[in-house]
Amino acid sequence: MTDWMRFLDEHKRRLIFGNEQMDDPARAYDKKRAVHAGVQGRAVEPEQVQAVWKNEMQKLPLQVRDACVYINIPFCQTKCTYCGFFRNLADPVRIADYLAALLREIAMAKSSCMVGRTRIRAVYIGGGTPGTLNPVQIGELLSAIRRHLPLSNDCEITFETRTHELGADKLQACIDHGVNRFSLGVQSFDSRSRRAIGRIDEGAVVIENIQRMQAFREASVSIDLIFGLPHQTVETYLQDISTADLLDIDGMALYQLNVFEGGRMDKAIQTGRTIGVPETSEQFRYHQAALHLLTDLGYHPLSMSHWVQGTLDRSIYNRFSKNGAIIHAFGAGAGGRTESCRYFIQPSLANYLESMNRGVKPIMGLSKKGSMTPLHDYITGEMDSGRLRFDRAQSRFQIDLKEICAPLLESWQRRGLAVVGERTLRLLPAGQFWYVTMNQALLDILEIMHREGAYEPPQERVAAQG
Ligand code: SF4
Structure with missing residues (x-):
């Protein structure tokens, strides 16, 4: 064997x-x-992609299946040095055009047999930064999701954002339209580390913003923290976790810094624009110290990167995305799955809009799952x-x-x-x-x-x- x-x-x-x-x-x-x-998987020839896609969408699974939804908002106010997901700088006119197309794409899904035979247990609005939408746009997007997609009664609706963009009016729009989980890309509360990765607000401002969000008592709050950042030590990283704990955060996603070869962070380090970051074997020490602290504080892991206290943060989308569940994807750059395929939507804004203007799902690539x-x-x-x-x-x-x-x-x-x-x-x-x-x-x-x-x-x- x-x-x-x-x-x-x-x-x-x-x-x-x-x-x-x-x-x-x-x-x-x-x-x-x-x-x-x-x-x-095995890539489908470009000329076959639309036919395979339409076929997938007209399939009628024998039983109603669990699924989740991913919606991509590919705009950011700044470009963070470590990030591989940046696509477009936020611009009100481009965002308005994009949202109009995105709402049409979501409405189109209503006629799909396959989508109709699923119950959506989790919606994740990610990016980019969904917080670049204005309050009216946030309301329109969430209303379209509720109107056109078969959400389960207990559907987890996550709005991912940086705290910087989310003023009181946007927060209220999220809450009024059913968001029940915020996922915040804090990365660190340490202002020096934050500046080194292109984050705007000081740590103290981030703390205030989180407290405003928690005051609603309508949605769980989970934050992302990264270990291995510039200027970070094991001690300042543990301090980040302790700060989150003092804030009584529901969940923490702890990620290892990935430095992509040839990416902005790699270049910034190579040219001395930012100081070096710990090697992998050093990152190990950060990780182990965090595990020790979180265990000591009574948190428990929902996954290998996500720790929670209490029962409010269920992190359902992240669990589903790991175990192969169906993902209905919408928006430029989003990736999804049907029962037998994986697909990827056009990341280029121009190509995405052009396809949507023709009423065609802007699939860029599609591959068949293997046996x-x-x-x-x-x-x-x-x-x-x-x-x-x-x-x-x-x-x-x-x-x-x-x-x-x-x-x-x-x-x-x-x-x-x-x-x-x-x-x-x-x-x-x-x-x-x-x-x-x-x-x-x-x-x-x-x-x-x-x-x-x-x-x-x-x-x-x-x-x-x-
Ligand atoms: S980390 Fe988030 S806000 Fe920063 S560039 Fe990447 S997607 Fe945009």
Whole structure:
């Protein structure tokens, strides 16, 4: 069952197993090699894309399926140095044109059989920065979502934003139209670190804005914090978590800084415009210290990056996006999934508007899921929650992951990354730092087996800091 080992050369073995002889868990792997674990599907030829898309939309699943919605608002007021998602600077005229097209795109979905046979458990309005919409536009967008899409009674509606844009009138518009979760890209309360990544407000202003949001008592508040920023130390990072705790935040998403090779942050570091950031093995220390503090404070993990207290922050969209659920995507640059395809909407504003003016869904790329995708999704959903049930994989997919992956699992256990139990693999704190890389290694093994060696493990350039 470990036949796949014969297909590994030294390079592939190192990507999958990492530094096998190294006992230091901070150096278990060289560095992160993908933002999200995954395996690319088979791309549909451009001339076939619209026909395949229409076919997908007219499918009628036998049973009503759970789904979620992602809506992209691709505008920002400034360009943050570390970000790979910036598309367009906010401009009132362009935003108005875009919103008009987006509302038409959402209305078009109403006639789709496939959308009608889903119950939407979570809507995520992200970007970019949805807070660049004005209050009237926020109301129009949320009204269109409610009018045209089959939301479940308990639908989680998240509005992602920077606190800078969200004045009282915008906040009120969100609340009046059903937003029940705010996800705030705080990144750090430390003003020096914030300035270094292009954030406008001082930490104290961010705190005031969060308190205004909490005062409504209508929506849960979750914040993103990043570790590994310029000028940040382990102590200032822990101080960020303590500040969030004092604010009584419902949830915290703790992300590792990804420095994209050739990206703005990489260039800023190379040219001395910003000071260097910690290498991956240093980031490990930040992560472990945070885990220790959050556990001590009584928070619990909803996923490997999201910690909550209480029950208000459910973070449903993020869970669904990891376990392969259907995602109806709207807006330039958004990515979605049907039962058998993944798709990506035109990121260029001009191309998006041109397609919508013709009444055509602006799909830029579409790929067919492979026969292994359900198993991959299962593994990714499980690893994101810090464990992997072997017995469920066996009953659902008739595959003995424990036996197939035994050499890798034993190596992880020996190096203190995971515990291999009778039915379950459980990630230890050190493994929780490396979970994306470990997840990818499992998918790589399955693809190597499936394609009898004709597969190259992905190696994105997402950790230029080393
Ligand atoms: S971090 Fe957010 S606000 Fe900053 S450039 Fe990226 S998408 Fe825009």
